Amino acid sequence: MRHYLLISLCLILSACSISVTEHRLPYDANTNAVANKNQGFSKGRLQNIDTKMQRYIDEGKLAGISTLVARNGEIVHDSTLGMQDREAGLELQKDTIFRIYSMTKPVTAVAALQLWEQGKFHMNDPIAWYIPELANLKVYVSGSGDDMVLEDANAPIRIIDLFMHTAGFSYGFTGSEVDNLYRASPMTQGKVKAEDVMSELAKLPLNHQPGTQWHYGVNTDVIGALVERLSGMKLGEYMQKNIFVPLRMTDTGFSVAPDKAHRLAQIYSSDKNGNTIPMENEPLGDFLSDPEVHNGGGGLVSTMDDYLTFAQMLLNGGEINGVRILGRKTVEYMTSNHLPADLVPYAANSLGEGYGLAVSVTVDEGQSRFLSSEGNFGWGGAASTYFRVDPKENLIIIGMAQFVPIGTHRYHDDLRNLVYQALID
Structure with missing residues (x-):
């Protein structure tokens, strides 16, 4: 894969x-x-x-x-x-x-916007309503390895956060502690089945609290998964x-x-x-x-x-x-x-x-x-x-x-x- x-x-x-x-x-x-x-x-x-x-x-x-x-x-x-x-x-x-x-x-x-026009979702809807695997995500605070400090998200990731790259997801391209986890993930290495990708993504901490920063990441990949779940295709x-x-x-x-x-x-x-x-x-x-x-x-x-x-x-x-x-x-x-x-x-x-x-x-x-x-x-x-x-x-x-x-x-x-x-x- x-x-x-x-x-x-x-x-x-x-x-x-x-x-x-x-x-x-x-x-x-x-x-x-x-x-x-x-x-x-x-x-x-x-x-x-x-x-x-x-x-x-x-x-x-x-x-x-x-x-x-x-x-x-x-x-x-x-x-x-x-x-x-x-x-x-x-x-x-x-x-x-x-x-x-x-x-x-x-x-x-x-x-995705075609489905939005059909009333299939609203921009402020939490993505977890449609992809439950992405509920209760953690946010990176400090540290690394066993000493990594995480906190609960203050707000759910909204669908519009995914469109705008403000959700907190990453790509794994930098040397940050979060990106190190991305690179080590079986998802990044192509070792998971398509139906398990969102579950693997949910194991990774967000870079920041949802909606507070712009951070380029797998947000549109999640939008693609949303299209699949809403359309059945x-x-x-x-x-x-x-x-x-x-x-x-x-x-x-x-x-x-x-x-x-x-x-x-x-x-x-x-x-x-x-x-x-x-x-x-x-x-x-x-x-x-x-x-x-x-x-x-x-x-x-x-x-x-x-x-x-x-x-x-x-x-x-x-x-x-x-x-x-x-x-x-x-x-x-x-x-x-x-x-x-x-x-x-x-x-x-x-x-x-x-x-x-x-x-x-x-x-x-x-x-x-x-x-x-x-x-x-x-x-x-x-x-x-x-x-x-x-x-x-x-x-x-x-x-x-x-x-x-x-x-x-x-x-x-x-x-x-x-x-x-x-x-x-």
């Missing part, structure tokens, strides 16, 4: 061929595109994106990068640079399949029926079909000398067979076109191509900041950023260190996938690469600024 927590690694939260085209989105969306075919962008300035992305490839940092920009329902930049598999000499393609890891989180949030089965098939996201799922395996990109990391090399023992295994646990926090694979469709659905307020996935107000709720002022920014390196339901949200563009708009939202994945949606500019930005961990080579920071600097109207 694939490691349940390691998959969420993203989450803390080729030479090459170049293909640049302008064309319509991969569906018949009526998005009121204006007559200007450049949609307010300078073509010359957009070329700065490829120039900078090519540099990451030429320097041997990233094997391949796919970037896309859409505005007013029109794709204005669509580029594939470099290699899908550098060692095999396979060029990156428009239909290359990527491990999106934590970009799974917004998809899982949408799945495995998470991937629910997503297939209620999201992927309606939106025609034909290449998105928790594994890659055998006839599509040749399209799955090689994943890379660094050796001890900082050289980019193929990664061994990648998080969640090889993605070539259906996992026992469908990890809602980071288990999906997808393509650029599929994720564009998902992002455009959010930008459209829950609807695309005549198919409505969520209500408009539900999307507004999902993509609004829900953190109190004392928890903004949610992380020290994310100035100006609040947090919605499974996405970060810019609340102060003056504090942000990037060109931006207040209200733009998005997230990234452990293997260097990235997306942002800007409702104010009617804009979508997506970047896809396959290097763990994200943030080693911060092409996505450059991508964000290079897109906004190209806006002239």
Whole structure:
């Protein structure tokens, strides 16, 4: 069984061929595109994106990068640079399949919000009402080993705490005493059955009292378990029926079909000398067979076109191509900041950023260190996938690469600024 927590690694939260085209989105969306075919962008300035992305490839940092920009329902930049598999000499393609890891989180949030719209739960409901294993959790206070001091939780974990990463769960990525317990857990090591995952999670102490801090962890994985219990379906089965098939996201799922395996990109990391090399023992295994646990926090694979469709659905307020996935107000709720002022920014390196339901949200563009708009939202994945949606500019930005961990080579920071600097109207 694939490691349940390691998959969420993203989450803390080729030479090459170049293909640049302008064309319509991969569906018949009526998005009121204006007559200007450049949609307010300078073509010359957009070329700065490829120039900078090519540099990451030429320097041997990233094997391949796919970037896309859409505005007013029109794709204005669509580029594939470099290699899908550098060692095999396979060029990156428009239909290359990527491990999106934590970009799974917004998809899982949408799945849960569909059930919320049906009255299956309320945001302030304790999660223990639906997953009894998570009742009576303990909170870490101090110490380690046999001398570890724990206390009772002052309040139950609410479902909205899971959406916002304020529940107190962790991922096991740091050297903290709590994370040491996560790494030693049979759950983390993939030694428990799917039906026992929540019981194993309940044995671990919370990092903090529920609702008092933002701490990235397995919260969306628990949301995925909630979807399964409320729907009676495995998470991937629910997503297939209620999201992927309606939106025609034909290449998105928790594994890659055998006839599509040749399209799955090689994943890379660094050796001890900082050289980019193929990664061994990648998080969640090889993605070539259906996992026992469908990890809602980071288990999906997808393509650029599929994720564009998902992002455009959010930008459209829950609807695309005549198919409505969520209500408009539900999307507004999902993509609004829900953190109190004392928890903004949610992380020290994310100035100006609040947090919605499974996405970060810019609340102060003056504090942000990037060109931006207040209200733009998005997230990234452990293997260097990235997306942002800007409702104010009617804009979508997506970047896809396959290097763990994200943030080693911060092409996505450059991508964000290079897109906004190209806006002239």
